[in-house]
Amino acid sequence: MTILSPGQLVRDTYEVERLLGEGAFAEVYRVKHRFMGRQAMKVFKATGATLEDIERDIAEALLLSGIKHPNIVEVYDANVLEAKAEQFGYFTMTYVPGGTLERYWRSFASELMPVEQVVEVMRQACRGLAVAHSSSPPIVHRDIKPQNILVGFGASGLHVRLSDFGLAKAVNPLTLLVSAKGTLGFKPPESLENVDSCAADVWAVGTTLYLLLTDEMPFPMLNERDIEDANRFLRPIRPPSIYNVGIDAGLESIIFRCLAARPADRYANANELLQDLEKWRPGFKPPGTSVSQSRRGSKSAIVERSPHDLKREANSALQEAIQIAQDPAKLMSAADLLEEAISKDPALRDRYEWQLQLWRKGIMHVSTADLRQFPKRLSRPNQSTGGNREQ
Numbered sequence: 001m002t003i004l005s006p007g008q009l010v011r012d013t014y015e016v017e018r019l020l021g022e023g024a025f026a027e028v029y030r031v032k033h034r035f036m037g038r039q040a041m042k043v044f045k046a047t048g049a050t051l052e053d054i055e056r057d058i059a060e061a062l063l064l065s066g067i068k069h070p071n072i073v074e075v076y077d078a079n080v081l082e083a084k085a086e087q088f089g090y091f092t093m094t095y096v097p098g099g100t101l102e103r104y105w106r107s108f109a110s111e112l113m114p115v116e117q118v119v120e121v122m123r124q125a126c127r128g129l130a131v132a133h134s135s136s137p138p139i140v141h142r143d144i145k146p147q148n149i150l151v152g153f154g155a156s157g158l159h160v161r162l163s164d165f166g167l168a169k170a171v172n173p174l175t176l177l178v179s180a181k182g183t184l185g186f187k188p189p190e191s192l193e194n195v196d197s198c199a200a201d202v203w204a205v206g207t208t209l210y211l212l213l214t215d216e217m218p219f220p221m222l223n224e225r226d227i228e229d230a231n232r233f234l235r236p237i238r239p240p241s242i243y244n245v246g247i248d249a250g251l252e253s254i255i256f257r258c259l260a261a262r263p264a265d266r267y268a269n270a271n272e273l274l275q276d277l278e279k280w281r282p283g284f285k286p287p288g289t290s291v292s293q294s295r296r297g298s299k300s301a302i303v304e305r306s307p308h309d310l311k312r313e314a315n316s317a318l319q320e321a322i323q324i325a326q327d328p329a330k331l332m333s334a335a336d337l338l339e340e341a342i343s344k345d346p347a348l349r350d351r352y353e354w355q356l357q358l359w360r361k362g363i364m365h366v367s368t369a370d371l372r373q374f375p376k377r378l379s380r381p382n383q384s385t386g387g388n389r390e391q
Contacts, residue, residue, distance in 0.1 A: 003027055003043050003083050010081050013057060014092070025057075030095060038336060039076060040095040043088050054080055054089035059089035062344060063139060064163050071128030075148065076240070096161060097336040098153060099343035102146035105212055106299045107346030115246040116282050117158070120211045122205060123277045124160035125149050129270035133166075133198045138269070142196050144204035146187045146211070146302070153339050153353075155360040185302065189261050197215045198269040205273060206258020206266075213251075214243035217301050218259055218282060250280055314345035318352070328364050335359040 004027070008016040014031040020040065021028050031041045044057040051212075061078040068074070078091035098104065101121065106115060132139040141162070143147075149165040153362075172365040185317035188203035190196075210218045240255055241247040249254075254276050260266045267273040324330045342348045343386050 003045065004029055006055055008083075010041070011079065011088075014039070016041075031092065033076075033092070036076070037333070038095045038097075039092045040073075040354060041090055043081070043090045047086050049087060049089070051080075051087075056086065057089040058091050060095075060206070067128075067131055067135070067139070069131045070130050070159075071124045072131065073161050077106055079382070086219055086274050087187045093163075094150075095336075096152040096163075097148040097340040097343065098151045099340070100147050101149035101151050101160070101208075101212075102302070103343050104151040105146055107343075108350060109299070109346070112244055112246075113212050115213065115244070117249070118209065118281060119162050119251070119277060121149075121151065121158065121212070123274065123301055124158075125162055126205060126207075126270045126274040126277060128160075128162040130274050132162075133201070133269040133271060138198050139165075139197055140196055141201050141204075143186075144201055144208060146208055151271070151336075153360060155357065157357075170349060185219075197263060198265040199266045200271060202258050202267045202273055205270065206312055209258065210237075211301055212256055213247055213255075214240045215299060215301055219336055225296060228372065246282075248282070254280065296322070310344040314341040314348060317341035317344070318348065323358065325364065331359045333360060333363060 001023075002019055004010070004016045006016055006018055010016065010031065013034055015034070017030045017032055017038075019027060024047075025046070026044045029041045029043065030038060032038055037087050044054070046053060046057065049057070055296075058078045061075045064073065065078075073094045073096070076092045076094075078089075080087050081090055082088075129141060129144070132141060143164060144162075148162070150161045151165050152159045152161070180198060186207045187206040188200050191200060194376050207218055210216070213372075214362040216238075233276065237256075237259060239252060242253055254273070257266060257276075267276075317337045318341040321334045321341060324337070325334035337358055338359065341355065342352060
């Protein structure tokens, strides 16, 4: 049973709309602030918690409140709420209707994400992470993965935000290390010794980059029984260009440096990695090559965790978006709903992504002049937006 229910009013300020998801320690809801519109609310599950326990739970909010950047979710409020005769800590943050990078990646089905788009997504994620790594002392995220990167649509296109700093921790300024936690498949060799660092975050970024480009993990996924087995790091990884001919030597060298077994051989932090990602430009497609197809035929390199009845929920959000978009004052709310619908049912993207960008620009109805503002791939409702493997 969830802590909060749809329609419930929290502190006379937030109306609970629905549950967005939950993890081992917290539930996340979409809420509507009485003045500031939609936000996401993270509520910690611990029952019988003391005020000291609650303060420890909302440490993530304290960390995020000190890191202001467009590519990191913004925290608005942190407090205590009462529900079911218990006290729970919570904080509110940016609501991103598009959902996670994992969901966006899966929306390409048997196709690979376009290389240029993958690089842009990771550039934006690294811009946010570089701010955390530049703190004094540096803040290590410790759980970089597609599920903790949010992808939305702004007027200028994709907008990426790094989220879930729940495991983040300031490093020891003497050793630049912290104790390791996080998702095993995205952890580097030194995590087996229970240490972490900015270079470990770089490894996780490299693993994510490899996955998005190839639909494969660079190393087998670990489980708890394998935690002391470093054998997976003894063999060289397969060059990502084997899976995707659109990956040139420059991009491949970036990935290999991210995934170097020794931390000293990697980029020291996200800022160093970002410098090379910013310099990268797409190379020429080798003559005679064809569009790369995912060898798996689906996004099965990591286990899918999707809610039930996504198509039904997507259709409901789509119909509501179309209805409220008739009011020019509600275009942004309509865009949020449409973005949510597209993230739940990727088949809608080909038909409605162009409309989403129009609404984000404050344009209510499409005209020939409006269509000229957009790239060719977005200019017709029937135009495919999934993209070829190599652009």
